[in-house]
Amino acid sequence: MNKKIQKALAVAAAATLTLGVVSVSQAQAAVKSVSIAYQGPLSGGEAQTGIDEQNAVKFAIKQYMATNPAVKVTLVSVDDQGDPSVAGTVAPGTAANKNIIAVVGPAYSGATIASLPYYKAGRLPLISPSATRVSLTNPKDKASFGGPVFHRIPSTDAKQGPALAKYAVQGVSNPKVFVIDDQSSYSTGLRDYVLKQVAKSTLVGKDSIPNDATDFSATLSKIKSTDANVVIYTGYFSQASKLIKQLRGAGYDGVFAGGDGVLNQEFADLAGKDAEGARLTGGTIPLADADPALEAKFKASMGVASGVYAVESYDAANIILSGIAAGKTTRSGMLNWIKGYNGTGVAGNSISFDRNGDTAGAGFINGFTIKDGKVVSKGQIK
Template sequence: MLILTSVLTTGALTLTACGSRDDGGSGDDSGGDTTLTIGVDAPLSGENSATGLGIQYGVKIAIDDANKKKLVPGVKFVLKALDDKAQPATGQQNASALVADKQVVGVVGPLNSGVAQTMQQVFASANLVQISPSNTDPALTQGKDWQSGDKKRRYPTYFRTATTDALQGGFAADYAYNGLKKKKVFVVDDKQTYGAGLAKIFREQFKKLGGTVVGTDSVNTGDKDFGALVTKIEDAKADLVYYGGQYDESQLITKQLKEAGAKIPLFGGDGMFTPTYIETAGGTSEGDLVTSVGVPVDTLPAAKQFIDTYKAKGYKGDYGTYGGYSYDAATAIINAVKAVKEANGDKLPTGNDLRKKVVEEVGKSNFEGIAGKVSFDEFGDTTNKQLTVYQVKGGKWEAVKTGTYNG
């Protein structure tokens, strides 16, 4: 399912700046406004679509709010959402399509770190800002040698509102060892950039704390039968399974593990944090845990209107994981357009100059979003380092610890 939210116009469109001039007749009050597009790239169908749709609609609500409030006078924002199906090659194609669309002034996404790797160069070459609400692989902002302390930012157009696995993996390991008092863990990953990276960081930190990794294994995305893996876990006598990957596979792993008689919890990262995990695994998910970025969005007063709108509109997907961060990412782009326009005599720059200046202004972001403070460090990483551990209790994700991790 390729979801595109089209620009509703009637009559002639005249290309202006990096957008189009709406000459009226569209049935709204935006006559004479310049139309600019905010792109979204995420898995909107198939694997990971529950969280991908949450990203799309988080951006949609931000755009609707900005237009209603006339946050940027004379500018009407519209959404263009492309489905990457969680596939890196498709993400790269989508990036090229968004770059080619001259109305696009910024992009929110993607969901998956592996997809982001294929998109960064495309956006950087076109000076088009990209803000991911969910990518957590440290290498995306700090380079492949980040663990050795040699941190280098390769793509000045890339930012993220989610904190990294360097913190999330350690935060989870600390809670597993000191909070749950688990000493023997079996670590599994899905071989993908996000999953394998997160599992590695968790594994290393758990061992540093004094825990024992009694076994490791990998699965393939799309796998359904985990009988052999379940046997390995049981034979290893682990008291915890840590999974690096998405909910699609982990919800089946925990179900098959518990049905085989193993009474041990499965712990994972934000890729598992969705109601879909519980719905599929059913009662076997009880006691399982995840870490996710930020604090519970349902507890944030600033997010109340966003949540109410999401529910009232009947939007599909899960807003709880990245919806708030997506809203804030889109708002950062919108605020940047406003700043560029005001600094240019209240006129939008023409051609590629608008995109370039939007990148610069996004880097200066400093505002309170609905999911927390929005600002970025020298690598484009968020300065919001909050993380939360959730556990399935009574068939729902319940926050059990919120804090930060300093290593």
């Protein structure tokens, strides 16, 4: 190696070490402020999900800061675009930022799987408000198990899949079900749990459409030739809005149903009139239903109404904030706090985590529909 380069490297290494030591000792001296990260799609096709969730986290931090606490909390936004390949590039930086002691997120299952190696290595605790893929909390699945750092508030696709399948055919006489996924890890996982519930005799067809597809005419023809009257799409809302427009454009007037990936106000905004009556599910409850007074405060404080997964994001942030208030200002302290946490969420449900990171006790799945261009809750699917 060139001598000059060697010298330069040595200087750089020494500088990193000294600076590193300085910052660590400062951090240990007196913790005056720590950071919470929010990770999810803040730009890209699914941005609305991340913006909604992050708003709820911001709101929780705002309320916490208003109590004039000893330890200040700042928010670090981590934009993974909901995309595993992007998540793999932003997660190392988040893991390396020692000031971040916990993450609300990642929002999406695929992005979570891609981020996990860095967060596990950095022992950075996570509480996701919306990643529902079952394998994330399955210790037998070595490739995507998130323990010990990963936790989540919503119930998993093992619950959502069957609920979605049930909700989609509710009131449909002689249902003929056609199931479509978008090939992502969330979508194929949810699809498998949907298929478990759909009776063999009612399943008339399946398709798998990459999530950058623009033309669905072949799928539409299949739906038409199988005479399907219930279409279940397990992908995300930006593709779902294209799909439902083309379905309705082609004269399909049956049920369109989707999971929490589709459950978003922007689905209704993008698809317009065609989205009316769509049946959507999610292990989430709207803040306005859970606590109308809090929703009013949210609106006054944030200037916008709360979005999907606001309750779960707010709960996740509050678990972390209560830990900080109790003096847990390191990652390991926070991880222990979360593991031992036992409290009540906004919706009045008790929250504690089992050893794999799932919320203990029975979760719920709510049904939603689009009415006059707005997402409307229809209550729990039983």
